[in-house]
Amino acid sequence: MSDVGIDAVTYWLPDAAPTLDELERRGALGSAAGTLAGFGFRQARVASSESHVDMALYAARDLLGETDTSPEEIDLVLYAGALTSSTTMECGPAPAGSVLQLRDLMDFFKYPVSRLQSELDLTNAAVAGVDQQGCAAIFSAVRMARATLIAEPDVRTVLCVSADRLPHGSSREVVYNLVSDGACALLMRRGPARNRVIAMHQVTKGAFWDAGSLENEIIAAYFPTARTVIEETLRKAGVALEAIDWVIPHNVSLRSWEILLGLIGCPREKLYSDNIGRIGHTIAADNFINLRDATDAGVIRKGDLLLLFTFGYGLNWSCMVLEH
């Protein structure tokens, strides 16, 4: 078993928090506000002038500051983006109706992770993007960071960043989930003070790549595969479900979590669900926002076993077990 973990977590969320009723009035919901409220949502967090790169910078800068980590210590940056637009630089003020404003061919070669390295003076860091896995992208970043820390002794500190924002004016509902903008940053090291990664598992089902035309099939596929992935992760970790102290979720609907908990036979009380209503689903940053808040609130304690599960388009199911 490796001794790699997530030593620190920070996140950044926009201040604007329109309620379901406000979003419904703006025409930003597909379902009735009441339906989404019944599924556990209350409000979304919506960025105004901040781009996804800005949000990534804010989260990463906070991380370095909070942990008193000098920029030179970072050996590798993995930048995770769930939306295809998140892996492309914004090349000017975002106009209404679009988050991107690409002007010429060279704009396609401007990368958020390079800008992040530059802005934060991470001069020793190699960089890479992790994308095309929807909301599971940050889990893949953690997986790659862990593998690199195990395989390469000279890599000591890895910064994983995830940042996504929906285009201006777009609907805030995706398949009965309320979507927010937000970013998180993780510091991964060997010998971490907390959050040692015990096991990870991911399943990809590319047959569902065309998410727009397979919504019903995707909803149906979600639950049985989620259970399989969780069970396989626990098997890899050598941990029984009963030993898990907390389930740290992605902030899809509380209802869907209640169903999934029923499927895996986990008591509802073990779900840290405080942020589903308060924050909504920040695409890829949820689990780590929740991990940070649960830590700050004293909900989870040193040594607790945590199960983090997420799901992303593509389709990707990802799960990890951490020892806090």
Place this chain on the structure above:
Amino acid sequence: MNGQSVTPPERRRTILVTGGTGTLGRALVTRFAAGDAAVVVLTRGQTSAGVLPVCPSVTRLRGDVRVGGSLGVTRAERAELTATVTDVVHCAAETTFNRPLDEARTANVEGTRAILEFARDCPRLERVACFSTVYVAGRATGCFGECDIGGEDGFVNSYEQSKAEMEAVVRDAMPDLPIALYRLSTIIGDSRTGCVSGFNAVHHALRLLYQGLAPMVPGRAGTLVDLIPVDFAADASYMLLTHAFQPGRTYHLCSGTTRSATLGGLLDATMAAFERHRPAWRKRSIARPALVELDTYELFVRSVEEAGNQVLLQATRAVQAFAYQLAYAKVFDARHTESALAPYGIDVPPVLDYYERVVRWCVETNWGAPS
């Protein structure tokens, strides 16, 4: 009567069959037609006339048990029938699981009351066979015997309830009429060919699995699922009726404790059959549905209803109609029936011996869709 007389020779048996165009009914009519009896099939319309065997001994009579003791035929036709009928084989039923209870009762309870009223008027009557379902057991769990009545714990759907009420009507009539009751398990197709002559909730659930629209099924992996092939149902009931008739008895035509499949085994066999007979299906990466407790399944159904997703709503309701019964684990005891059939060499085959053929037939015919 379509220009043909139903009057048979003096000593010939005349068998009145209701529901003769249904899955079991038509299989029975075929067997009766192979003998020397005259067979009169009471049918509601022309549309399914083509499914009956073209045979001089089989006549079709337009009528409907739901209209009462007249059976919806003319007075002359009824008089001719009552004078000649020796056997009544009552297969007609509303078998859709989730019809409104009133509709189910009209067909299954009042329809049975009507056929028994008719039977009382038949001076040559020797045998009445009434077909029911083992699922009159309803929400009961454990072992359900041939002498058990069922329903004490309520029912899963209107079909079960109306059939239990129908059985009460039949039992009340047993002192006056030579009636035997045949409780059928779920018929899924022909054990030799896999051919499905009548689709039911099981086949709809199979299609949803194939389409990847069935994320979960209530029940446990070890829950026994009782299914029977139509050829067994027809052979067994034909033999019990014609060679081993015992009025007042109730028979279970089911796979019972030893021939049923487990729910987990059935799901595995289903997925394996899809992959084997439609290799391209494997590429769709459709997951085996999760087996869940009933409360979790109901939460999913409620969520789909609240979301108003029509496709998933129809899918969950279709699964619900069949699968809710799986949450009430039970086995059906058929010892008396097995003893009665043993001298004739009729034995129900294990479900998993022929199940794949049925799935294959469904896949290859696209659930019977016109090519």
